[in-house]
Amino acid sequence: MEREEWSSTLGFILASIGSAVGIGNIWRFPYVVGANGGGAFLIPFLIAVLLFGLPLMVLELAIGRSTGTSVISAFRSIRQRFAAAGLVIVAVVSLILGYYLVITSWVLAYALFFAFNQPMEFDAFTGSYLPLVFFLLSGLAVYVTVRSGVRGGIERASRYLIPVLLVILLFLVAVSLTEPGAAEGIGFYLSPDFSRLTDPAVWIAAFGQAFFSLSVGMGILLTFGSYLKREALFRNAAIIAAADMLIAVLAGLVIFPLVFTAGLDPAAGVNLAFITLPTAFTEIRYGMVLGTLFFLMLFAAALTSAVSMLEVPTAALMDSYGYPRKRATLLVFAAVMLFGLPSALSYTALNLEALGMPFLDLADYVFGTIGLIVAGLIISIVGGWFMTRTRIYAEIGGCGWQQKVYMALIRYGVPAVLLITLVGSFFRGTG
Numbered sequence: 001m002e003r004e005e006w007s008s009t010l011g012f013i014l015a016s017i018g019s020a021v022g023i024g025n026i027w028r029f030p031y032v033v034g035a036n037g038g039g040a041f042l043i044p045f046l047i048a049v050l051l052f053g054l055p056l057m058v059l060e061l062a063i064g065r066s067t068g069t070s071v072i073s074a075f076r077s078i079r080q081r082f083a084a085a086g087l088v089i090v091a092v093v094s095l096i097l098g099y100y101l102v103i104t105s106w107v108l109a110y111a112l113f114f115a116f117n118q119p120m121e122f123d124a125f126t127g128s129y130l131p132l133v134f135f136l137l138s139g140l141a142v143y144v145t146v147r148s149g150v151r152g153g154i155e156r157a158s159r160y161l162i163p164v165l166l167v168i169l170l171f172l173v174a175v176s177l178t179e180p181g182a183a184e185g186i187g188f189y190l191s192p193d194f195s196r197l198t199d200p201a202v203w204i205a206a207f208g209q210a211f212f213s214l215s216v217g218m219g220i221l222l223t224f225g226s227y228l229k230r231e232a233l234f235r236n237a238a239i240i241a242a243a244d245m246l247i248a249v250l251a252g253l254v255i256f257p258l259v260f261t262a263g264l265d266p267a268a269g270v271n272l273a274f275i276t277l278p279t280a281f282t283e284i285r286y287g288m289v290l291g292t293l294f295f296l297m298l299f300a301a302a303l304t305s306a307v308s309m310l311e312v313p314t315a316a317l318m319d320s321y322g323y324p325r326k327r328a329t330l331l332v333f334a335a336v337m338l339f340g341l342p343s344a345l346s347y348t349a350l351n352l353e354a355l356g357m358p359f360l361d362l363a364d365y366v367f368g369t370i371g372l373i374v375a376g377l378i379i380s381i382v383g384g385w386f387m388t389r390t391r392i393y394a395e396i397g398g399c400g401w402q403q404k405v406y407m408a409l410i411r412y413g414v415p416a417v418l419l420i421t422l423v424g425s426f427f428r429g430t431g
Contacts (some may be wrong), residue, residue: 003068003227004150004227005150005151006227007155007217010159011155012155012227012236014159015154015155015224017158017162018301019183019309020215020243020305020307021244022305023103023107023273023305025248026251026298027251029248029252034189034252034256034266037193037197037202038193039191041202043094044203044207045206045209045210048210048211048347049210052211053211055406056222056231056376057240057241059178059410060225060383061228061236061395062229063078063225063379064226066395068226070219070222070223070224070320071315071316073086074222076388078387080387089217089219090312091217093313093375094336096218096342096367096368096372098338099363099367099368100302100368101306101337101340105275105279105344107224107273111292119288120192122271122274122363127349129348129349129350130310131347131348138303142303142307144406146310146333149325150311153307157304160325161300161303161304164297165247168300169247170250176254176257176258179258180261181262182260185257185258185260189256204420207417208373211372211373211421213244213245214244215250216379219312220308220311221228223315233396243286251268255277258284259276259280273417278291310332313335315398344360345359346358373422377418380414384409384411
């Protein structure tokens with residue numbers, strides 16, 4: 001069976017931007033910036049992206065394009081024993097997707113609530129079993145897209161959804177900046193507090209956000225790279241990273257002016273998207289329309305990210321075990337929905353908990369924080385230390401000194417930063 005490919009460089013870039021830009025990228029990034037020194041936070045964040053996130057992005061793409069296959073098979077081709085490490089990455093991304101679809105379903109629900117002028121409080125929504133209906137609908141949307149293939153599903157969806165997301169985002173920025181609380185909101189968001197740069201926790205937050213925001217370490221870009229022809233990896237990766245950061249920064253210009261205009265708490269954190277912002281939309285001019293557009297934008301971001309995550313285990317089944325795409329997608333979809341069911345039930349009337357917290361919150365910490373960093377470590381070590389230098393150099397190009405700097409970052413810098421971030425994340429989670 002002939003392996004699928006992207007139809008164009010633009011299709012690949014849009015799909016990769018879609019994989020990077022997700023729910024947390026749009027609503028989490030502004031809050032993290034505001035809570036960690038405002039504009040000063042952008043300094044360690046940019047360092048993290050340029051010196052560590054971007055090289056890991058390029059490594060994933062290089063492994064995928066060099067081997068021409070997905071995570072498990074790619075790792076097996078480097079060393080036979082590394083197939084198990086590839087399986088770990090596939091398992092992590094599948095488990096992340098299980099609870100990510102729950103949050104995606106909330107976004108879809110809120111988009112419809114505002115579209116029909118019937119906003120619902122989050123406690124009322126999650127106090128029923130209605131979230132399960134939207135969980136199934138969101139999962140089906142992702143399943144249908146991936147089932148349709150690389151060009152007919154993933155690339156086509158990204159070609160429509162990413163431009164729509166950008167248009168809505170720019171419109172919302174223009175509207176938000178005219179609100180009475182715009183100056184105060186932007187001041188909270190971007191006013192630099194350089195004294196915070198001496199706090200190690202701010203740097204750990206910046207590195208964690210960088211890897212989280214770029215979606216590196218999940219095997220997505222490795223899988224996408226396996227569908228690539230001869231492309232300029234550094235240039236394309238830089239475009240993807242720049243677009244991802246730009247969308248995140250613009251999202252803050254939407255969120256905080258609205259929050260301050262409505263006189264709400266800008267430090268709402270995880271409650272920002274589903275409690276604080278819906279309240280803000282109900283208290284400002286044209287709030288129902290703006291709320292509908294905001295949650296549609298958020299759903300577009302969530303859907304493209306979820307699609308890219310589902311492609312990782314689907315491609316692994318196809319390449320490692322010879323399954324046709326339709327059967328592989330169905331099997332993975334069923335498994336992911338099963339994985340995600342406890343998380344979905346944790347925010348319903350059942351209120352399913354584990355270790356004294358909602359199951360979704362536990363899954364987010366174990367898989368979305370710890371598991372994601374471990375997966376990134378696996379990719380940086382396997383690719384950086386066991387894939388031959390000549391093979392990597394053939395993929396990344398550049399001159400001798402550039403290649404040496406790159407290898408130093410991949411072999412020493414990225415693993416060191418990931419280990420520090422892992423330790424910091426562990427102590428924050430257990431503290």
